[in-house]
Amino acid sequence: MNKIFAVAGVVIKELYRRKDFYVLFVLTALLTFAAGAVNFFHDEKIIRYVKDVCLLLIWVCSLVIAIVTTARQIPAEREARTIFPLLAKPVSRWEVIVGKFLGCWLATGIALVVFYFFFAVIASSREHTWPLATYLQAAWMQWSLLAIVIAMVMLGSIYFAAPSSTSTISFILVAGMMLVGGHLNKIALQQPEPMQSVLAVIYFIMPHLEWYYLSDFVVYNMGSVPWVKIVAATLYAAAWTGFFLVLAWVGFRHKNLTT
Amino acid sequence: MKASPFFILAGLATLAFTLAVKLEPEAAGWTQGQNSGNFLGLMFGDGRKLLANQFFTMADVYFHSGYYPSIFDKNSSEQKEIISASHGKKETEEDEKNEDFLGRPKDWIDAFGRNFKITTHTHLEHGNEREILPWLRLAADLDPHKIDTFTVGAFFLRDHLNRPDQAEAFLREGLRQNPDSAELLFELGRFYNDSAHEVDRARNVWELGVRKFLQASPADQKEDKLIFEEIVVHLAYLEEQSGNYAQAINWFRAAQKVSPNPGALEAQIVEIQKKISAKQP
Numbered sequence: 001m002n003k004i005f006a007v008a009g010v011v012i013k014e015l016y017r018r019k020d021f022y023v024l025f026v027l028t029a030l031l032t033f034a035a036g037a038v039n040f041f042h043d044e045k046i047i048r049y050v051k052d053v054c055l056l057l058i059w060v061c062s063l064v065i066a067i068v069t070t071a072r073q074i075p076a077e078r079e080a081r082t083i084f085p086l087l088a089k090p091v092s093r094w095e096v097i098v099g100k101f102l103g104c105w106l107a108t109g110i111a112l113v114v115f116y117f118f119f120a121v122i123a124s125s126r127e128h129t130w131p132l133a134t135y136l137q138a139a140w141m142q143w144s145l146l147a148i149v150i151a152m153v154m155l156g157s158i159y160f161a162a163p164s165s166t167s168t169i170s171f172i173l174v175a176g177m178m179l180v181g182g183h184l185n186k187i188a189l190q191q192p193e194p195m196q197s198v199l200a201v202i203y204f205i206m207p208h209l210e211w212y213y214l215s216d217f218v219v220y221n222m223g224s225v226p227w228v229k230i231v232a233a234t235l236y237a238a239a240w241t242g243f244f245l246v247l248a249w250v251g252f253r254h255k256n257l258t259t
Numbered sequence: 260m261k262a263s264p265f266f267i268l269a270g271l272a273t274l275a276f277t278l279a280v281k282l283e284p285e286a287a288g289w290t291q292g293q294n295s296g297n298f299l300g301l302m303f304g305d306g307r308k309l310l311a312n313q314f315f316t317m318a319d320v321y322f323h324s325g326y327y328p329s330i331f332d333k334n335s336s337e338q339k340e341i342i343s344a345s346h347g348k349k350e351t352e353e354d355e356k357n358e359d360f361l362g363r364p365k366d367w368i369d370a371f372g373r374n375f376k377i378t379t380h381t382h383l384e385h386g387n388e389r390e391i392l393p394w395l396r397l398a399a400d401l402d403p404h405k406i407d408t409f410t411v412g413a414f415f416l417r418d419h420l421n422r423p424d425q426a427e428a429f430l431r432e433g434l435r436q437n438p439d440s441a442e443l444l445f446e447l448g449r450f451y452n453d454s455a456h457e458v459d460r461a462r463n464v465w466e467l468g469v470r471k472f473l474q475a476s477p478a479d480q481k482e483d484k485l486i487f488e489e490i491v492v493h494l495a496y497l498e499e500q501s502g503n504y505a506q507a508i509n510w511f512r513a514a515q516k517v518s519p520n521p522g523a524l525e526a527q528i529v530e531i532q533k534k535i536s537a538k539q540p
Contacts, residue, residue, distance in 0.1 A: 041389075043422075182368075204368070210375075211372050222379075
């Protein structure tokens with residue numbers, strides 16, 4: 001376990017040494033302040049659109065951080081040939097994969113804490129309330145989703161040639177799953193066979209990332225989700241994360257690192 | 260020959276200044292009299308109308324606190340409730356049932372997923388209606404010819420948020436962009452009649468609305484028939500309350516020509532005729 005944490009620690013250090021997070025955070029803060037500064041009909045109590053904009057930016061930024069950081073982990077090690085001294089140590093390939101995953105996941109977790117703290121300060125400055133349970137659920141579910149995404153990108157980075165292609169394909173897949181995934185069953189019903197069956201099968205076997213988007217509960221102050229359901233969704237995310245990590249390990253185990 | 264960079268810079272600056280002076284008056288004509296100061300309009304061109312529709316829809320989404328059909332759901336193309344609310348329509352139990360676009364869960368994924376989305380049909384109330392205003396403001400900026408944006412915005416400002424001054428300003432802004440709109444004149448008349456209690460101004464504005472309707476093309480008249488009916492019926496009530504019974508009957512008769520229910524209006528006319536008979540010695 002210590003070896004996994006050692007690998008993860010390097011990834012976290014890499015994130016705070018690079019400028020990605022700082023740039024994205026400053027951009028989020030600036031755009032949120034700009035949105036909040038607009039005066040609509042001289043009403044200073046209007047806040048929901050600011051929350052909406054801020055949460056959208058948090059989602060986009062956290063996905064960018066997660067995907068871009070993960071996509072370059074293994075390819076960068078191979079390109080710089082640092083993978084060889086790493087594997088020459090008593091570290092297995094499974095531990096490298098899990099360590100890299102854990103590092104990326106914890107790093108995005110730290111970023112999420114900063115983002116959500118900023119969001120809570122902005123929202124409470126006008127609403128004068130702290131619905132902490134709702135914020136905590138939204139952040140936790142987002143982090144759970146990022147675990148699936150990071151594991152999926154890790155898998156992609158083993159098979160795709162370059163980090164850029166891994167990132168692009170991952171963005172398209174994640175956006176597709178989040179926007180259309182929950183509606184595939186309805187779309188399937190309107191299609192002729194065999195497309196109907198194909199879409200239905202995809203619907204049942206794909207990870208349902210749309211469950212993890214709780215921003216509407218936060219924006220519209222609609223309370224919180226039952227905790228039992230949050231636990232169930234977390235287990236679902238853990239299962240998919242494990243599935244992708246095992247696939248990534250299988251690919252990495254047989255990977256020829258010299259080519 | 261080797262030119263100094265300062266000369267080149269000075270030459271380019273002179274050229275830029277000359278072109279700016281030459282083109283600036285012409286550029287004003289390129290926008291065909293539209294408000295060139297509208298930054299969003301300049302940014303998006305005609306595509307802004309699509310965005311305006313999207314923002315108007317966002318106002319309705321906010322009005323329902325996120326409980327809203329997606330393009331994949333059955334009720335996605337129904338009339339927006341903020342419009343029907345602004346026309347004074349009260350929601351019935353049957354309407355509520357029709358708006359249950361989710362239906363029964365189709366499978367376990369659908370059933371479990373509903374724990375993580377908003378599944379209760381609510382409307383903003385207690386002053387929270389203000390949250391739809393940014394989207395209406397943006398929609399109005401992007402497409403100043405979308406009348407519904409101004410009427411809906413003015414309705415919520417006046418009736419729900421107790422901001423008649425802002426409602427009037429928003430309607431006036433709409434009228435500047437759409438001076439021939441009978442619908443905006445109707446809404447402005449309602450503001451004068453119901454909120455400002457300035458009966459004469461309300462009468463003038465509504466009468467102008469009638470004239471605008473009569474000047475419109477037959478196709479536009481067909482589209483605005485309901486608005487015309489609403490204007491003349493309001494005018495009729497206004498005249499009745501002012502004691503101008505004969506004029507009130509004239510307006511009711513005009514309304515009967517376009518009303519889907521002329522019988523109800525006939526009953527109103529009979530009622531007024533009784534008042535006239537009672538007044539006569």
